[in-house]
Amino acid sequence: MHLDPAYAAAVRGAGPLPELAERERSLLRAVDPRALTVDPYRRARAVHALLEEYPATAALLGVPAVDAFFSSAAFRTCVFEHGSMAMSFGTWLGGQAGGPGRIEAAIAHARRPRPGAGEGLACNPCVAPLRVPKGSLACLERMRARLGPDPATTLATARSAREKPPRGPDREPLLVEAGPGGEVSLGTASEPLVRLLQFAGDGRPRAELTAEAVRLGAEPHEADELLAGLVADGLLVARGP
Amino acid sequence: MPDFLDRVRALPRLGLGVSTEYGARRQDGALDPLELRRRRPDCAGFLEVGVEVVKGLDDDARAWAAAGLPTTYHFLDINLDEPEDFDPEWLAAVRTIAGELRPAWLCGDAGLWHLGRRDRGHMLLLPPILVEEAIGPLADGLQALREATGLEVLPENPPGAAFVGDMHLLDFFARVAERADTGLLLDCAHLAMFQRARGHAPRTGFDGFPWDRVVELHVAGGRVHDTAGLAWVEDDHGTEVLPDTWDIANEAARRAVNLRSIVVECERNPIDAVLPLFDRVAALWPARGPEAA
Known part of the structure; x- marks a missing residue:
């Protein structure tokens, strides 16, 4: 209220x-x-908090589109269910801001790791694998570079970007990795790796993950070693029991 | 464990103190706690450090603690009635910071410090819902924090212009303190805001309030605003203390037999501007003065 x-x-x-x-x-x-x-200014401060995490999204859609979230049922659900505003905004956003919006939503998720309920091997909750329309990463980087070091101020004074997010059928596989201090690394990755991590999700039995690795192109005799390597790299984590 | 009225005897008398929070001195002319202590030790018997664990301590708080001077730890980031807020990482950070500050006790507004979960952009401060059902969870949180830190935890009545619930704020906190068997921090300016919002006189609800549980008082300046005919008070921590706040503070200091400390909240003002305020607050508490100074 x-x-x-x-x-x-x-x-x-x-x-x-x-x-x-x-x-x-x-x-x-x-x-x-x-x-x-x-x-x-209470609502403006809340909008500001989202602009800090979704600057490219705001540049693409305009600040009023971000503000609209606070009048949505999704926001009220977030409050009632003790959710995260940034994560709920990403879900509410869906594909409205194309690949750049999905990347920023993935960053918000990776920064707020919550262990899932699954068992076996899971994608590390600090890692977000995603496949977005080709050119999305470059678009995001362009938008963020234009906004400079204080995106919220730039957004408050600038006109909406004329650029539209890439929408083509080709996909680029990306990995977002968040560190313990909230720092984020973002880059391209191989398609099979991203698909495998997406398949792992909140947790899968090792046998299922091995089979998926083979389906995605790993040699059967290398699959176990591949999974062990991903665990050692921190991309996969083991879940009990 | 002995009950609070036994435990309170072991709490130190800190006298008059000043509050700070991360980055408070970035504002031009803001108060330098150590300089205040140097000039007027009677005004700066201790430093109440407002802490949001994701920010930690700033240079002022660290310098004060490094000098071995008395502190209290004022939390700024926990909804005490939400068990999920007591996550291991947060508790570990609280213990680490408390280890550095070595506070006489923990305290803080017992309200909503965040909407949804504790997260970036979620921080705010709203009063608790003043209903019977809210008492138990809040008391449980106070006990949990006391057990987790080994320190007394004093709930403070938060500020607000809008208060939800039909209980009087003093009745609510009396019940919370009794159920948690804890002491209380009464913020006189915040109470004046409540009384005004509900159309009460400043001292409404005083009788029956467990004044012997009040360990700390806050006194702060405020400004009256008008929104569409509604007069409300901004808790601006300025140097102009409203008459209602003085009235409450005067009577509270008289009734609070176990009072250990009074914080003058004025962290963003120059020292010369706040000294008269400290003198007037000190006069409220002449019998038990600032022994720690």
């Missing part, structure tokens, strides 16, 4: 809001609506 005046009005209104129990809604309705508006 602090961030979305339309939702605050909906809470005070008569329409159904299944996410709120009757008592919760009653307590919220008792708040003077003016008291929710005393900090006029």
